[in-house]
Amino acid sequence: MLKFDKQKLVENMQGALELRAEINNFIDQIDKRGYSNVCWLGIGGTYASAMQANVHMQEKSAIDQFYENAAIYLTTGNKRITKDSLVVISSVSGNTEEVVEAVRKAKDAGATVLGFIDNKKAELAGMVDCVISYPTDEQLKFFMVGDRLMYLNGEFPEYDEFYKQMDxxxxxxxxxxxxxxxxxxxxxxxxxxxxxxxxxxxxxxxxxxxxxxxxxxxxxxxxxxxxxxxxxxxxxxxxxxxxxxxxxxxxxxxxxxxxxxxxxxxxxxxxxxxxxxxxxxxxxxxxxxxxxxxxxxxxxxxxxxxxxxxxxxxxxxxxxxxxxxxxxxxx
Amino acid sequence: MLKFDKQKLVENMQGALELRAEINNFIDQIDKRGYSNVCWLGIGGTYASAMQANVHMQEKSAIDQFYENAAIYLTTGNKRITKDSLVVISSVSGNTEEVVEAVRKAKDAGATVLGFIDNKKAELAGMVDCVISYPTDEQLKFFMVGDRLMYLNGEFPEYDEFYKQMDxxxxxxxxxxxxxxxxxxxxxxxxxxxxxxxxxxxxxxxxxxxxxxxxxxxxxxxxxxxxxxxxxxxxxxxxxxxxxxxxxxxxxxxxxxxxxxxxxxxxxxxxxxxxxxxxxxxxxxxxxxxxxxxxxxxxxxxxxxxxxxxxxxxxxxxxxxxxxxxxxxxx
CATH class of the missing domain: 3.40.50.10490 (Glucose-6-phosphate isomerase like protein; domain 1)
Known part of the structure; x- marks a missing residue:
């Protein structure tokens, strides 16, 4: 098969699943402390992943959560992003201009930011409250965040069953x-x-x-x-x-x-x-x-x-x- | 000029502006009673107008407001549409299948619905809490609703000045x-x-x-x-x-x-x-x-x-x- 390394593919996905402990450690703290809403923030491909995470949660959850385009946030602003917000972003390079500036603005608003940033050395990695570095599988990472939030909010009782099957x-x-x-x-x-x-x-x-x-x-x-x-x-x-x-x-x-x-x-x-x-x-x-x-x-x-x-x-x-x-x- | 009747065009827009008294009468009641959020609901062209109203308000307002596609609401649902929500829709025919069903669902959830429905005799007109019937200028109608909400929320102090110029x-x-x-x-x-x-x-x-x-x-x-x-x-x-x-x-x-x-x-x-x-x-x-x-x-x-x-x-x-x-x- 063209461009296909099954072992590597399986390892990548398995590795992404193993991020769950790290994700949960952070999300559990946020949940304990309390938050008013969740913003999935991105641009281009990460904006698209944000839309998916949003729909995924909308199916089950009453949590106030929405997605936002980084460039729109920088211009129109979003008064719903406050010190009580959890903002989730993803960036391979860690230097996508609009995302870096949007995170700066969200931090200025006092928001807590969780960043999946592949390049740990990027400036962006130092700006977020929690950085998780692992290549590929962006959608899976977002779903793991959403699922944990819903689980802690009592909206996903099958969480353990689901992730057992996932793993x-x-x-x-x-x-x-x-x-x-x-x-x-x-x-x-x-x-x-x-x-x-x-x-x-x-x-x-x-x-x-x-x-x-x-x-x-x-x-x-x-x-x-x-x-x-x-x-x-x-x-x-x-x-x-x-x-x-x-x-x-x-x-x-x-x-x-x-x-x-x-x-x-x-x-x-x-x-x-x-x-x-x-x-x-x-x-x-x-x-x-x-x-x-x-x-x-x-x-x-x-x-x-x-x-x-x-x-x-x-x-x-x-x-x-x-x-x-x-x-x-x-x- | 091709297909251009200036007098009629001006009259249409002026007539739409005159709906403001009717809109404000309803919105002022809703504001007095209180609401948790505002949902701009549509499909196709009215979904697009909903997006515009959403951005228009996002510029100035901290009011919790969002737009939703009628067909998505019917399938995925939206737990944020509750008895405390104000839902705003627009329909020329009053019989767009997805919108009729979505309004039924929003009403079942206890939401208050404001409908701009051109055809007063449509079933939909009897389903909403307030019906305003006037052809054309959908975007203007939505903006008038949003502007009144923001004015009452203390976010649009130039309201009177703006609408004087509009009129x-x-x-x-x-x-x-x-x-x-x-x-x-x-x-x-x-x-x-x-x-x-x-x-x-x-x-x-x-x-x-x-x-x-x-x-x-x-x-x-x-x-x-x-x-x-x-x-x-x-x-x-x-x-x-x-x-x-x-x-x-x-x-x-x-x-x-x-x-x-x-x-x-x-x-x-x-x-x-x-x-x-x-x-x-x-x-x-x-x-x-x-x-x-x-x-x-x-x-x-x-x-x-x-x-x-x-x-x-x-x-x-x-x-x-x-x-x-x-x-x-x-x-």
Whole structure:
């Protein structure tokens, strides 16, 4: 398999899961001390992860939590970020300009900031109240934070059961999805690697990932045009431009918004002959209770998307590391 | 001028402004009684207006307020919508399926609902706590609600000054913008009426309108492909697909996020030869204090977009009332 090191992949995910002790140590203190709200703060890909964490919590929780774009916070401000807020951020480089400044502003407002910052030596690492450094698996880190908050708030009684299954099966199951989906991904890439524009439809805890897959992978890394759309919005305007040959991919997950994606998937064949439905139900996740499959859906999709990327990168002979403008020019 | 009846346009806007007494009568009662939060609820175009109202209030206010998609509320739910919430909706037909069901659910949760519902006879009109019926100017209605809430919360001391200027100058000023921009709009339409895909960049209180102009006008009514992007996100992925001939339009308003749009406008000429900057600063708004121009920006853009629409509709000989699928098929 192209660009696939299963052992390393499993180790990465297992290592991310092991951050839970560190996360819980900090979150338990915050919970004990009390907080008024939680802000998931990001920009670009981390903004997308923030959207996912937000929906994930909204399913179960009455905790006042929201997501915010770092650049918007810096301009419009957000009076709900106060000394009683918990702000959660993630940054690989630790030097994304908008995030650094937003954290500075949140700290000035007295907020407590938890930062997943891969580069421990970045200035940002010294600015946050708690820094956790580990590469990859941003979404998993955010979910672990959200889950602990909900558990402590009495909203997630299955917490221990869920994480027992996570620790035992998650890494291997998700790596298996990469293997299982590789043939599909190769065919998908062959068919769509040169699309004029590709439409991605997502919902629920997959919406943020749909937004970022379209933008941070196809646009940014493959230089392919895309448009991402939330499943319920598809019927309120966008679908009028879909005709026989329009390439549309729908992510159908198993979380609370499954019915919204299913509605698009069920309607599409009437008007489009170039659609793809990616349904997490087609992938086994041995060792997991069915009730947890909704939470796992974005990880299944992520694994499949990884395989699509590997094939598109190869077919297009376009290394995904190339950037035209990002951090190449001043802007 | 094509499809332009200035007198009618002015009368419509003036009539919308006159709803303020009715709005305030209701909002003053809610404020007196107390509320925990405000939810702007919508789908498609009304979801976009909800985003705009949310940003508008975020600029000044610490009131707990958020926007929610009706379909997402129906599936994922939202535990923050309670008996102490004020929910604000808008519907022309009064029979948009997701909105009707979402209002039913909000009422079941005990929330108070204010509905701008053009069709007074719709079932929805009988379901809300206060119905205000008047066609057009949805954004203005939402802003009047938000402004009153902020005024009563001590966050908008210039309220009377602002609405005095609104009552006296708004309708004529905005109608004048339509006239003044018509030549620009005709040239823009001539150049872009057949674009493969058009990119629209917006920020702040214009982001929701950018999202909905791209989707509810170009995609839905002109059957032209678009992709809307928030200005700060432009630099986090999307811009990699912009090259010499990519058509990109940037809305540069005068609200708190002006710098975010300006950053895109300043960078674009380096990489793109097919861009358009629409800047509200190019349009006079006589009778208004400069400090209010930010709030007025979306109305200026809306006026300009109206003119673009009239010309594209004519050049493409594609009446904007035609729908392929919306309310034509079952889905």
């Amino acid at each position: 035992e099966h998650f890494a291997k199951d998700i790596a298996d999805v990469e293997e299982k989906s590789d043939q599909f991904a190769a065919e998908f890439a062959e068919k769509h690697h040169d699309d004029d524009i590709h439409y991605f439809v997502g919902a629920g805890n997959q919406w943020g990932a749909t937004y970022s897959y379209a933008m941070c992978y196809w646009e940014e890394q493959h230089w392919l045009k895309t448009r991402a759309i939330e499943a319920p919005e598809f019927f309120h305007g966008m679908f009028e431009i879909v005709t026989r040959d329009t390439p549309v991919t729908v992510y159908v997950g198993e979380d609370s918004q499954r019915s919204l994606s299913e509605r698009v998937a069920n309607f599409l064949p009437q008007i489009c002959g170039n659609y793809t439905i990616i349904d997490t139900k087609d992938y086994d996740l041995p060792g997991f209770d069915d009730k947890f499959r909704g939470t796992l859906s974005p990880f299944v999709f992520h694994a499949i998307n990884n395989r699509i990327d590997a094939h598109i990168e190869h077919i297009n002979r376009h290394p995904m590391d190339i950037r035209r403008y990002y951090r190449q020019l001043k802007y | 006296e100058h708004f309708a004529k000023d905005i109608a004048d913008v339509e006239e003044k921009s018509d030549q620009f709009a005709a040239e823009f339409a001539e150049k872009h009426h057949d674009d493969d895909i058009h990119y629209f960049v917006g920020a702040g209180n214009q982001w929701g309108a950018t999202y909905s102009y791209a989707m509810c006008y170009w995609e839905e009514q002109h059957w032209l492909k678009t992709r809307a992007i928030e200005a700060p996100e432009f630099f986090h992925g999307m811009f990699e697909i912009v090259t010499r001939d990519t058509p990109v339009t940037v809305y540069v308003g005068e609200d708190s996020q002006r710098s975010l749009s300006e950053r895109v406008a300043n960078f674009l000429p380096q990489i793109c030869g097919n861009y358009t900057i629409i800047d509200t600063k190019d349009y006079d708004l006589p009778g208004f204090d400069d400090k209010f121009r930010g709030t007025l920006s979306p109305f200026v853009f809306h006026a300009i977009n109206n003119r673009i629409d009239a010309h594209i509709e004519h050049i493409n000989r594609h009446p904007m009332d035609i729908r392929r699928y919306y309310r034509q098929l079952k889905y």
